[in-house]
Amino acid sequence: MQELLVQLAGWALLAVLWAVFVWQYRKDPRRLGLAALLFPLALCSIAAVVDLLSTLVPGFGFLIAIVMVLTPLIVVVFGGALIYNGVLMWRREGARISNLLSLAAGVLVFILPVLAVLLVGINTWWTYSLAFILFMASVFTASLFAMMLLYAWVHAKFPAKTSGVAAVILGARTINGKVTPLLRGRLDKAIELYSSQSEPQLLMVPTGGQGHDEKEPEGVSMARYLRDQGIPESQILIEDRAKDTVENLEFSDALVRERQPEGHLWLVTSDYHALRAGLASRQMGLEARSYGGKTAAYYRPSAFLRECVAIARDQLKLIILLALPFAVGLAGLIFLATRAGF
Structure with missing residues (x-):
């Protein structure tokens, strides 16, 4: 009974937060703070739906486990798609830096995990620290891009006319x-x-x-x-x-x-x-x-990456505020690593 009440309270809180988001969005969608609200709200809502379906639908939890196992493959496919798009942009639009952003992002998708493994393999406190920094920076950057991509899609699909x-x-x-x-x-x-x-x-x-x-x-x-x-x-x-x-x-x-x-x-x-x-x-x-x-579809990845960089530059105070939890987590991991004797 207590577990059911907790679940109902969680769904009620999500409903309230969605109502707040819709109200503020209809009032004025031109605020990046709404993107910072929408992204975790969407993730929590997906998690709640997955939890509910895992309870109600036999075998659904096993399907989610398969998806989790395939995550590395999904990342590889994503990185390959970015590289392909970058090459396509190079050939169609020229070798300007702004046209090569998706290519650079795709290369980093493959390079950063390898670099992190190599750093951990050295087994010193400073390489562990550097690996932590790379990991947290990658998570923050990926979350930031995902947040802006989601909000840009909502902003385009549901204009507050x-x-x-x-x-x-x-x-x-x-x-x-x-x-x-x-x-x-x-x-x-x-x-x-x-x-x-x-x-x-x-x-x-x-x-x-x-x-x-x-x-x-x-x-x-x-x-x-x-x-x-x-x-x-x-x-x-x-x-x-x-x-x-x-x-x-x-x-x-x-x-x-x-x-x-x-x-x-x-x-x-x-x-x-x-x-x-x-x-x-x-x-x-x-x-x-x-x-x-x-x-044109081929033009969007590099163009959107360029826009994200420009938005981050224009909204620097908010970006720094969003980065604080990642910075605190990074400082904590480095502190634990040094206390453990690495």
Whole structure:
């Protein structure tokens, strides 16, 4: 009876925490703290469901045990997939550092466990300490990426939609004045949003300056595409000076407020970039929600890894706070190792 009460209390606590998360998410999803709540909440919920099914379904516990045994194989497959994606990015997009992140991550998946085993094999206090550091750093980094990936997926699948006054379409590189497939995905998403709301009729704000290898400002090229797709000229406001995401938002907001002093902006970018754009808009104090257009599947792993690094840089205080439990655990392990005489 006591065990049943404990289980019921656990389920009740999970229900309350999910209600808090949904309430806060609907209020404003542009907070990385919600990602820090969602990730452990999802893990605890999965654990609770697995425990329940293990009790109710004969053989389910054995199935979970098989999955646990196969975990090393899953890690190997994951590392191999990252390496394959990195090679594909290299061949299709060039050997820039930003395109090789998935390749580097895949190589580390194989190198770090081998390095940890070698360090433990030396059997000294400092190699044990270094192995602990590698282990805790790897667990924290993997947890951080998983947290951001989960929240980015939720952010994309369940946008907290409000009425908007303008769709601000963030620019990307153009070729000879033509939009690329990546940029077309953003523009098509903006057109979809434009069609979804009749009142007020959305202003369309293509934003982006001219790069050194571009024929004209990105905003100009994007506006041409919008006109070709039937968007009225009167609804298009071209922003052609911005060089980065912050300027995209700042300059576009200034343009929109000349026509619409009040109301939310709908920020439209690629799916992998939507979360960072939303976080940036909140830091700038803008009334905004972000939406992501489709991106080629092969492009997402490296692009998402790059976004995670950028988000960690922009949200450094929160990342340090999240790292504290891992740092405490690491300090404790090193202390125990030294007390044990290693």
